[in-house]
Amino acid sequence: MILDRILEHKKAELRHKQSRSYLADLKAVIRDAPPTLGFAVTLDATKPPSSPALIAEVKKASPSLGLLRPEFEETFDYLGFARTYHEQGASAVSVLTDKDFFQGDLRYLKEIKQALPIPALNKEFMVGDVQFYEARAHGADA
Template sequence: MTEIPDILKKIVSRKKEELAGVKSKTPLSEVRARAAEVQDAPRGFIAALESSRNGGRTAIISEVKKGSPSKGIIRADFDPVGIAQLYEANGASCLSVLTEKDFFLGDLAYLRQIRQRVSLPLLRKDFLFDPYQVYEAKVAGADAILLIAAMLELSQLEDLKGYAGELGLDVLLEVHDERELEMALETGCRLIGINNRNLRTFVVDISLSERLARLIPEGHTIVAESGITRREEIVHLQECGIAAFLIGESLMREADIGAKLRELAG
């Protein structure tokens, strides 16, 4: 774990407060039992990305996202289920659903609602640090979870990855620099996300994906996150070994979300 940026500290601190309240109402034993009772089989998040790529299609993880700390409200007319259906109809391989409430205006309920209306694999995108949250993700309908190397120790990454594996959930392990990438590779995680957004300055530089991708051995599926706005950027990054693209803001700002997704997918 590298030094945690201030905004990340604030988010994690708030998440800990929120989680304490949730646990007081629903103990770990209960959410674990609910997770064990889930009948809906995992849809295979990594498998869907690799299937798209192997089939000659651009693997895009389209994000359901209302706002962010740096940009405020991104889409005022926010209909999470309707947006998810548009993504599915216009060629997304998977969906990322923001479930963090206070900074990104998300909700775990969005994941549950979307699960019932679309057939694509779903990622719970949040700030996870406790096994409880992994069980929550399973109960809510996630097929994968996001883990952020910048906020976790290696032992935590390994433990949370282990819990996810037991539940049949894939893991997208996000890194921002070489040090975090080294830690991510130690976990054996197949799906590595490179976040082009600097968590301290919020400046986006997609050349980070190009740089770090060179350091990732074969056998991993690499995802470029943040700052992807044009088809030309996707084509260039594919040539650099990037397999998939997590795209949120540039889709959510468009009047015609479907047309923008088709444009990016080529």
């Protein structure tokens, strides 16, 4: 089953990220980072009255479908998608960061956070503490 494969892969990936120096570097970045945007508060504050808040997703591929669009092979304008979502009223953005199964990247999250004033969610298969530090060091609010 695909989820079992993903879980095993993530555990193996995590073993390579367990060095103390890597974790110390992440913690240093986080210490100097701006505070997170309150996810729930921001969602409530940015949506129209009596309307649901929208969290839009930046996603290049999926394990079952592969690339979501053929042109993503050449260019994937993750920042353009995120900007459009924000301009169209999204209260937050969810960014796929898994490289091997979704062709995402933590760099996408970091650049989107630097460019937009809305909360960003790191969408990843989280199996260990170091991943939470990585997400926060790259700007994740949740």
